[in-house]
Amino acid sequence: MFRFIxxxxxxLVPTFFGITLVTFTFPRLLKGDPVLxxxxxxxxxxxxxxxxxxxxxxxxxxxxxxFDFIGRLFQGDFGxxxxxxxxxxxxxxxxxxxxxxxxxxxxxxxxxVGVPIGVLAAIKRGSWFDQVSMSAALVGFSMPIFWWxxxxxxxxxxxxxxxxxxxxxxxxxxxxxxxxxxxxxxLISGQKGAFLSTVHHLIxxxxxxxxxxxxxxxRQTRSAMLEVLGEDYVRTARAKxxxxxxxxxxxxxxxxxxxxxxxxxxxxxxxxxxxxxTETIFSWPGIGKWMIESISxxxxxxxxxxxxxxxxxxxxxxxxxxxxxxxINPRIRK
Amino acid sequence: MSDTTxxxxxxxxxxxxxxxxxxxxxxxxxxxxxxxVFVTLVLMAIFADxxxxxxxxxxxxxxxxxxxxxxxxxxxxxxxxxxxVGRDMLSRLIKGSQYSMFIGVVVVSIALLGGVVIGLVAGxxxxxxxxxxxxxxxxxxxxxxLLLALxxxxxLGPGLTNAMIAIAIVYQPHFARLTRAAVMSELxxxxxxxxxxxxxxxxxxxxxxxxxxCLGPLIVQATLSFSSAVLDAAALGFLGMGARPPAxxxxxxxxxxxxxxxxxxxxxxxPGLAILISVLAINLMGDGLRDALDPKLKRS
Numbered sequence: 001m002f003r004f005i006x007x008x009x010x011x012l013v014p015t016f017f018g019i020t021l022v023t024f025t026f027p028r029l030l031k032g033d034p035v036l037x038x039x040x041x042x043x044x045x046x047x048x049x050x051x052x053x054x055x056x057x058x059x060x061x062x063x064x065x066x067f068d069f070i071g072r073l074f075q076g077d078f079g080x081x082x083x084x085x086x087x088x089x090x091x092x093x094x095x096x097x098x099x100x101x102x103x104x105x106x107x108x109x110x111x112x113v114g115v116p117i118g119v120l121a122a123i124k125r126g127s128w129f130d131q132v133s134m135s136a137a138l139v140g141f142s143m144p145i146f147w148w149x150x151x152x153x154x155x156x157x158x159x160x161x162x163x164x165x166x167x168x169x170x171x172x173x174x175x176x177x178x179x180x181x182x183x184x185x186x187l188i189s190g191q192k193g194a195f196l197s198t199v200h201h202l203i204x205x206x207x208x209x210x211x212x213x214x215x216x217x218x219r220q221t222r223s224a225m226l227e228v229l230g231e232d233y234v235r236t237a238r239a240k241x242x243x244x245x246x247x248x249x250x251x252x253x254x255x256x257x258x259x260x261x262x263x264x265x266x267x268x269x270x271x272x273x274x275x276x277x278t279e280t281i282f283s284w285p286g287i288g289k290w291m292i293e294s295i296s297x298x299x300x301x302x303x304x305x306x307x308x309x310x311x312x313x314x315x316x317x318x319x320x321x322x323x324x325x326x327x328i329n330p331r332i333r334k
Numbered sequence: 335m336s337d338t339t340x341x342x343x344x345x346x347x348x349x350x351x352x353x354x355x356x357x358x359x360x361x362x363x364x365x366x367x368x369x370x371v372f373v374t375l376v377l378m379a380i381f382a383d384x385x386x387x388x389x390x391x392x393x394x395x396x397x398x399x400x401x402x403x404x405x406x407x408x409x410x411x412x413x414x415x416x417x418x419v420g421r422d423m424l425s426r427l428i429k430g431s432q433y434s435m436f437i438g439v440v441v442v443s444i445a446l447l448g449g450v451v452i453g454l455v456a457g458x459x460x461x462x463x464x465x466x467x468x469x470x471x472x473x474x475x476x477x478x479x480l481l482l483a484l485x486x487x488x489x490l491g492p493g494l495t496n497a498m499i500a501i502a503i504v505y506q507p508h509f510a511r512l513t514r515a516a517v518m519s520e521l522x523x524x525x526x527x528x529x530x531x532x533x534x535x536x537x538x539x540x541x542x543x544x545x546x547x548c549l550g551p552l553i554v555q556a557t558l559s560f561s562s563a564v565l566d567a568a569a570l571g572f573l574g575m576g577a578r579p580p581a582x583x584x585x586x587x588x589x590x591x592x593x594x595x596x597x598x599x600x601x602x603x604x605p606g607l608a609i610l611i612s613v614l615a616i617n618l619m620g621d622g623l624r625d626a627l628d629p630k631l632k633r634s
């Protein structure tokens with residue numbers, strides 16, 4: 001197992017350097033002088049221009065600049081935002097819990113609804129449940145989630161008036177930011193109705209974000225289950241007279257879960273991309289909305305670091321998925 | 335057992351393969367429906383300028399935000415109503431199919447071409463070439479696709495052409511990986527050794543001998559990428575980084591309609607429905623193609 005973990009870690013090194021190379025190159029590909037871009041419409045005097053160029057290290061050799069960039073990364077220095085002038089890393093970390101909270105709730109919904117649907121559809125192959133649920137899954141998989149979000153707002157917020165249109169919590173409530181996770185903080189605060197308000201705000205965005213992963217997980221679970229249900233050991237278990245519940249729950253599901261775990265892991269990238277759209281529609285103060293705003297405000301240090309950090313997260317999650325995969329499927333470790 | 339063998343001409347073999355393909359494809363009812371919708375969309379896109387009832391960019395003064403014809407206040411001249419500045423919704427939706435089909439074709443062509451060449455080279459030559467190419471592909475895949483496309487658009491500048499290039503770059507690792515895997519399994523086959531022994535050069539081996547035998551999974555991936563390209567281009571349009579207004583691109587139409595979601599439902603509903611129907615049709619077709627082209631599924 002140790003060798004397996006080590007080999008996976010070594011495998012990440014070139015990818016990590018590739019990611020840093022891409023994010024390092026990105027602002028240098030933009031048309032125009034980065035110093036002038038930073039200065040904005042006000043412009044800068046030639047002296048100040050030279051000073052800023054030196055300060056940013058742009059007068060150095062490009063290779064030296066790259067290693068400076070890597071060196072700063074390892075010290076946790078991701079540069080400062082052009083708009084707020086604050087360190088990008090601290091801005092990212094402030095907004096990150098909002099995205100994690102939304103993403104976790106979304107993936108939980110996707111797993112808790114998607115896996116049972118997939119299992120049932122496989123057991124009842126060809127039934128009306130199978131047909132309806134798999135058709136719905138295909139619709140979900142094809143859904144433009146930015147439109148889906150707008151539709152849910154029209155119906156649940158506009159027509160029924162059940163849910164708020166945007167934000168994380170009603171402005172009526174105010175409590176200190178302890179964990180950054182509104183669900184937990186609102187509970188700790190002990191304020192009456194705060195937790196319920198958080199849930200109200202969270203429900204539509206998380207359902208929207210869960211849509212595509214849910215569809216993918218349901219489809220994958222169904223096909224993995226179908227494959228496993230046809231295996232000899234399942235037939236043997238059945239022939240021994242084992243109760244159907246145990247055959248499906250223990251023998252079939254555990255083995256069918258191996259590809260499903262990979263699918264769930266792969267959804268993290270989908271979730272992060274989906275978060276960009278979902279957060280924009282629901283004005284959710286997370287990193288997706290922040291990235292879009294940074295891009296439109298031409299705040300390149302923020303875009304650069306945001307890109308790097310998000311790719312880093314995807315890379316780490318993929319590593320965790322690989323390791324989990326190795327843990328539940330010993331054949332992979334060899 | 336009979337010893338007689340029938341020699342078929344190439345055309346006959348091709349016809350039989352096509353017949354077999356259609357046999358398996360048409361067993362999937364959803365796939366046939368998807369194909370019909372897709373063909374309709376393609377025809378709509380080709381003849382858009384002939385069938386639109388109104389000029390899609392023409393603003394009718396005094397006709398702003400008219401509801402669809404079946405709603406109270408609807409106007410029979412504008413079946414699906416008008417948008418915020420009085421443009422005919424139906425005409426804009428028809429014109430939008432042109433954008434979506436165009437985006438799908440261009441993105442898939444660039445991604446397929448680039449990915450196949452890269453994958454062929456990596457799989458065929460192996461060694462450090464393979465390692466280098468595949469690590470670069472891993473790096474591209476490490477970025478969330480929409481985010482990378484957004485950043486690429488930020489570099490290239492917003493607009494439809496740049497959005498298509500960005501999406502194609504993001505998609506091509508999938509084709510490269512698929513081609514590489516297929517090439518590596520085909521390389522071990524006897525027919526490849528036979529071709530090599532009879533003097534076929536690398537280029538011929540790659541493109542004439544091996545590539546035609548890797549087409550199945552590539553066609554399926556191309557279909558899936560087509561639908562994803564339509565979705566992603568619409569998402570970029572929605573975020574203001576794709577086609578620019580007043581283009582009748584469905585995502586851009588949705589972006590313009592956002593402020594009316596609680597007051598004029600049709601301005602928001604129809605463009606999204608158009609995206610959903612086209613993506614769904616292509617995905618249905620993709621499922622059918624996978625069933626028809628995957629030999630493992632055929633036996634079951």
